[in-house]
Amino acid sequence: MAVDPELHVAVGLVRREGCFLLGSRDPDRPGGGIWEFPGGKLEAGETAEAALHRELAEEVGIHVHSAHTYPAYDHRQRDYAVRLYPFLVMEFRGRPRGLEGQAVRWVAEAELWAEADAMPGANAPLLHHLAECGLFGPR
Numbered sequence: 001m002a003v004d005p006e007l008h009v010a011v012g013l014v015r016r017e018g019c020f021l022l023g024s025r026d027p028d029r030p031g032g033g034i035w036e037f038p039g040g041k042l043e044a045g046e047t048a049e050a051a052l053h054r055e056l057a058e059e060v061g062i063h064v065h066s067a068h069t070y071p072a073y074d075h076r077q078r079d080y081a082v083r084l085y086p087f088l089v090m091e092f093r094g095r096p097r098g099l100e101g102q103a104v105r106w107v108a109e110a111e112l113w114a115e116a117d118a119m120p121g122a123n124a125p126l127l128h129h130l131a132e133c134g135l136f137g138p139r
């Protein structure tokens with residue numbers, strides 16, 4: 001049975017020269033210290049795309065010019081369910097930097113699969129989902 005997750009999250013795959021942007025989670029927050037794609041929770045009444053624009057400006061200081069929308073991906077594990085709204089961002093303004101004190105780094109597409117093991121549990125299946133959608137090649 002499909003469960004509608006209460007957690008709806010816009011996730012930005014910001015790509016530049018074949019690399020993707022990662023940010024580290026605030027060490028004081030749940031799941032702190034791990035690497036993730038910039039993004040965050042949709043606010044009430046907000047579209048996923050609006051949340052993407054807002055979160056990427058707030059977290060890494062970039063202004064998204066255009067983003068390609070990929071189908072949402074639902075992930076559940078035990079008592080945790082999240083709906084991820086992935087976007088490929090290739091046109092943006094600004095130099096990405098951690099505006100919330102977090103580290104940021106670029107990783108090559110080929111390294112993303114290995115990196116996923118150190119990301120939130122939803123991210124490895126999310127990457128497979130995006131590969132099936134053609135965002136990048138299979139593992």
Ligand SMILES: Nc1nc2c([nH]c(=O)n2[C@@H]2O[C@H](COP(=O)(O)OP(=O)(O)OP(=O)(O)O)[C@@H](O)[C@H]2O)c(=O)[nH]1
Pocket residue numbers: 007009011031036037038039040041042055082119120121122123
């Ligand atoms: N940003 C981000 N969140 C992810 C990813 N994968 C994933 O499962 N999530 C989950 O999405 C949820 C919300 O993300 P978030 O903590 O960035 O939300 P937010 O920016 O709105 O934070 P806030 O609580 O300070 O407002 C977390 O439970 C996080 O584990 C990812 O790659 N990037």
Ligand SMILES: [Mg+2]
Pocket residue numbers: 038039040041055059
């Ligand atoms: Mg966030």
